[in-house]
Amino acid sequence: MAEKRLLLDPSATAETEEPEVHVTRRAAGVLHAIQQRSLPVSRKSVVGLLVSFTFCYFLIGRTGWVNVLDLDVLRSDNYVAVQHQSTVMDGFLVYSNSCRIMEVDPYKSEVMRHFKRIKYKSCQKLPPLTHVKFEARSQKYLLSIDAAALSRYPAGKQLHCCYMAVQRVDEMKVKYTKCQTFKGSTPLPDSAEGIIVKCDSGGHQIYINGHATVPVKEAVQQRLQVASEADAKGYPRPPSVLMLGIDSISRVNLIRAMPKTAQYLYDNGWFELAGYNKVDDNTFPNIMAVVTGYNLPNAMHACSPFVVGGLDKCDYIWKQYQQRGYVTAYAEDAVKINTFNYLKKGFKNPPADYYLRPYLSAAETQLDHTTVNGLVHCLGYLTAAEHVYDYGLEFTRRFINETYFGFFWTNTHSHSDISQTSSMDSYMEEYLRKLVRQGTMENTVVVFFSDHGMRFGPTRATWSGHLEERLPAIFIWLPHHLRSSHPEFVRSLQLNRNRLTTPYDLHLTMKHILSISGRAEMESLGPAPDCPQCQSLLTPVSPLRSCSDVGIADHWCTCWEYDTISSNSKESRMLGNRVVSYLNNYVAEFRNGTFAKLCAPLSLHSIKSAFRAHQNALDPEEVHTYRLIFVTSPNKGQYEATVRHNHTDDSVKVTGSVSRLNVYSGEADCMNDFAAKKYCYCRKKKG
Numbered sequence: 001m002a003e004k005r006l007l008l009d010p011s012a013t014a015e016t017e018e019p020e021v022h023v024t025r026r027a028a029g030v031l032h033a034i035q036q037r038s039l040p041v042s043r044k045s046v047v048g049l050l051v052s053f054t055f056c057y058f059l060i061g062r063t064g065w066v067n068v069l070d071l072d073v074l075r076s077d078n079y080v081a082v083q084h085q086s087t088v089m090d091g092f093l094v095y096s097n098s099c100r101i102m103e104v105d106p107y108k109s110e111v112m113r114h115f116k117r118i119k120y121k122s123c124q125k126l127p128p129l130t131h132v133k134f135e136a137r138s139q140k141y142l143l144s145i146d147a148a149a150l151s152r153y154p155a156g157k158q159l160h161c162c163y164m165a166v167q168r169v170d171e172m173k174v175k176y177t178k179c180q181t182f183k184g185s186t187p188l189p190d191s192a193e194g195i196i197v198k199c200d201s202g203g204h205q206i207y208i209n210g211h212a213t214v215p216v217k218e219a220v221q222q223r224l225q226v227a228s229e230a231d232a233k234g235y236p237r238p239p240s241v242l243m244l245g246i247d248s249i250s251r252v253n254l255i256r257a258m259p260k261t262a263q264y265l266y267d268n269g270w271f272e273l274a275g276y277n278k279v280d281d282n283t284f285p286n287i288m289a290v291v292t293g294y295n296l297p298n299a300m301h302a303c304s305p306f307v308v309g310g311l312d313k314c315d316y317i318w319k320q321y322q323q324r325g326y327v328t329a330y331a332e333d334a335v336k337i338n339t340f341n342y343l344k345k346g347f348k349n350p351p352a353d354y355y356l357r358p359y360l361s362a363a364e365t366q367l368d369h370t371t372v373n374g375l376v377h378c379l380g381y382l383t384a385a386e387h388v389y390d391y392g393l394e395f396t397r398r399f400i401n402e403t404y405f406g407f408f409w410t411n412t413h414s415h416s417d418i419s420q421t422s423s424m425d426s427y428m429e430e431y432l433r434k435l436v437r438q439g440t441m442e443n444t445v446v447v448f449f450s451d452h453g454m455r456f457g458p459t460r461a462t463w464s465g466h467l468e469e470r471l472p473a474i475f476i477w478l479p480h481h482l483r484s485s486h487p488e489f490v491r492s493l494q495l496n497r498n499r500l501t502t503p504y505d506l507h508l509t510m511k512h513i514l515s516i517s518g519r520a521e522m523e524s525l526g527p528a529p530d531c532p533q534c535q536s537l538l539t540p541v542s543p544l545r546s547c548s549d550v551g552i553a554d555h556w557c558t559c560w561e562y563d564t565i566s567s568n569s570k571e572s573r574m575l576g577n578r579v580v581s582y583l584n585n586y587v588a589e590f591r592n593g594t595f596a597k598l599c600a601p602l603s604l605h606s607i608k609s610a611f612r613a614h615q616n617a618l619d620p621e622e623v624h625t626y627r628l629i630f631v632t633s634p635n636k637g638q639y640e641a642t643v644r645h646n647h648t649d650d651s652v653k654v655t656g657s658v659s660r661l662n663v664y665s666g667e668a669d670c671m672n673d674f675a676a677k678k679y680c681y682c683r684k685k686k687g
Helices: 029-035 043-060 064-068 071-075 218-230 251-257 259-267 283-291 296-302 317-322 357-366 384-398 420-437 463-470 480-485 487-496 503-515 570-593
Strands: 092-095 100-102 130-135 140-145 160-168 174-176 180-182 185-187 194-201 204-212 240-246 327-332 369-372 375-379 404-410 444-449 474-477 562-565 603-613 623-633 638-646 652-660
Touching: 130 194, 130 204, 140 194, 160 357, 174 357, 180 185, 194 357, 204 357, 204 384, 218 327, 240 384, 251 259, 251 420, 251 463, 259 420, 283 296, 283 317, 283 503, 317 327, 317 404, 317 503, 327 357, 327 384, 357 375, 357 384, 375 384, 384 404, 384 420, 444 503, 480 487, 570 603, 570 623, 570 638, 570 652
Parallel strands: 240 404, 240 444, 327 404
Antiparallel strands: 092 100, 130 140, 140 185, 160 174, 160 180, 160 194, 194 204, 369 375, 444 474, 562 603, 603 623, 623 638, 638 652
């Protein structure tokens, strides 16, 4: 998410389970056999095994399993095998003269020592006392008390229940209707898109919960009807689009933390894009590239998030679908750090026909809730993420025979560390199966994706962490009838699996899908404004693509191959000092110097590591590219920068932005702009 790490609690811990040990695909045969046994292994046996392996290592040489052979890791029982083939050649996800993206081992000890599988826990011991269901005959939602559940609640002879509808005032405020008493069941008004239900008995509240709904809206129904009547007769209904996003989950961490989900995707005909490279630092610019085709500077200019109504000005992809007869929805959990709201003004008007933010704002205020790693976790009877997923399931069910575009994004179980999302693995696998069972996948293009990998924490400064941050997970589902009618789409997605792709390409893919609806021409939908050479993923992208071709700055590019150089060399120190000077100038000049006096200047404390990239064929011979990980004073900030050094004129250029690798809670509260916050160390700090 957009610079949200200040909310994290670095001391938070999570309870772990002890799952059955499974084998990684890199495991040696003898290790495979031992790990599959269900018998307990004593400490002495483990030590004996390690001694044997060490002997074999020196006797026969280094083997693949040495990368993951670590005592703590071996004892953590965290390996779950995922069988897949995602490489174009051994060790590379993308391999060409223009781009070589290395495969990352999900089970490397430098990462696995920080990873522990988390057990899923229900938010409440009792089942919910109420539920809502859309009645096809009345076209209304019916709110009902569950008689079976009631027997488990401490209710006396008198049970009093009422509901109040949630109404949006603006992005930050909601209001409630008077609490309407009901008995047994009651139909809900179409104006109620979310409700809070309360029940008391004997003068004591025994129940409170919330329900989000997708009620009938006359304007939406008319739009759907007009578009349907205008569709060409005899042709299939245009495909719908469902975008399911999980914040901060790399392709590799999907495999590591959500192996059941990953295996389901690999085994059931989803198309992976293993070379999908992010284009900027955090969630906001990467999502804006997907939904508008703009890079960060141009997005800020076209639809500034810092003025009321600014974000409403952009032509989001869901608006283009809405204008052509689709019903739209947008939902995101953790309202305080939403993509379009954290340190931003949000939307003046709801961005889609159905918008979950007002309901979740009410739920976070009214319902019992817990937090994990500083983010809302349980929210009433469900996790915050489950509220979003259930809303997506209901939205697609309600409009299963219509055309829709739904965007559903979750942050709470994935943003804060590499382990927490493992608790949702079984849930997410079953969720995808539910979509299949209810028929959603029969006429819906589904994108299961992320914005980037983990941007901070103990694994981020590793080489694995560097690549993971830049290579988010993405899988695409095409309905079978679309595969049959457009076999070229299948062939293109297969080819593009191991080619460099970007969020801009995904933006154009959404436009391509809209164009095949017969309701729009591709030319009328426009290009991706900030990537003229990008294209739909339903057509083959060039195998010779480089990062510069597709709007990816050197700092975010994973195509480079690097060699380690001395971090204590004169050149490394010079580059480090130049970067720190760049950061100080950036803060001093930011917003015309508005924040300059608030932030203390930084100085270079140390360089932790330094790397030099292999020369790119397109680069001048005198220009070299370097990557530095360094620490600054007085904030003890850990940063990563990619710079180009011209050895002829001694000029140094910082590419992309400079990444902040560690948590800075409480350090930058005086700065309310997400772009500069990570470089600011407030002269006066709260508390």
